[in-house]
Amino acid sequence: MATQSRGHATQLLRLYEMRVGIGHDTHRLVEGRPLILGGVTIEHPRGLAGHSDADVVLHALTDALLGAAGLGDIGDLYPDTDPRHKDADSAVFVRETLQRLQKDAWRVVNVDVIIFAQQPKLGPVKTTIRRHLAELLDLPADAVNVKAKTGEHVGSIGRGEAIACQVIVLIDH
Ligand SMILES: [Zn+2]
Numbered sequence: 001m002a003t004q005s006r007g008h009a010t011q012l013l014r015l016y017e018m019r020v021g022i023g024h025d026t027h028r029l030v031e032g033r034p035l036i037l038g039g040v041t042i043e044h045p046r047g048l049a050g051h052s053d054a055d056v057v058l059h060a061l062t063d064a065l066l067g068a069a070g071l072g073d074i075g076d077l078y079p080d081t082d083p084r085h086k087d088a089d090s091a092v093f094v095r096e097t098l099q100r101l102q103k104d105a106w107r108v109v110n111v112d113v114i115i116f117a118q119q120p121k122l123g124p125v126k127t128t129i130r131r132h133l134a135e136l137l138d139l140p141a142d143a144v145n146v147k148a149k150t151g152e153h154v155g156s157i158g159r160g161e162a163i164a165c166q167v168i169v170l171i172d173h
Contacts, residue, residue: 018109018172021068023060026156026164037115037122037163038129038146039091039136044120048163051080051087057115057129058090060165065097068171069106094136101171109170110143116157116164122148 029035033047038057048054062074071077078085078093101108111133115122122129126146134144151157157164 016172018170019068019070019106021064021066021169021171023063023065023067023167023169024164025056025059025063026162027054027056027059028162029160035120036090037117037125037165038113039089039132040125040129042120042122042125052078052085052093053087053090055090056163056165057113057133057167058094060167061111061113061133061169062090062093062097064111064167064169065094065101065108065171068169069101069104071097071100091136098137105173106171107173108137108139108143109172111137111139111145111167111169113144113146114166115146115148116151116166117148118151118153118158118160 027048027050029046030049031046033049033054035042035044035047036053036055039055048056059074066072066074066077074093098108113133126148130144130146131141133146134141137144151159153159156162
């Protein structure tokens with residue numbers, strides 16, 4: 001009997017699987033572009049340079065999701081030479097990636113995000129970004145966490161030349 005239930009437990013463990021994924025992205029800050037972080041437009045004299053809307057948070061999130069599911073990276077799937085993605089809303093990359101995950105029955109469990117920016121101060125917009133990401137991922141707000149760090153005035157982040165983002169995600173099925 002004991003052997004039988006152990007066998008059953010092993011079978012359940014095989015059916016239930018968890019994966020983690022990590023994503024990282026950096027974009028340069030330039031004049032004449034809107035600053036969009038996690039789908040939220042933020043009042044700032046400069047914005048991020050890139051082929052799409054250059055949303056560093058949604059790019060890192062897309063890469064984390066693709067990584068967790070073993071589906072490659074954002075550069076493979078959405079090359080910045082593709083005219084279709086010129087100034088594209090990066091939420092499209094996240095939505096299409098979620099559809100790819102759903103095809104394999106993957107579900108997002110939680111997401112943890114760190115945004116690295118010397119300027120602007122992200123404290124006041126962290127909650128808005130968090131709420132927006134939770135909505136995009138169809139997750140409760142407590143399953144999405146957004147942290148903000150400065151660059152301590154050193155390196156490209158600290159000199160205000162760039163904004164970077166790291167995302168880690170857990171998926172299961
Ligand atoms: Zn990017």
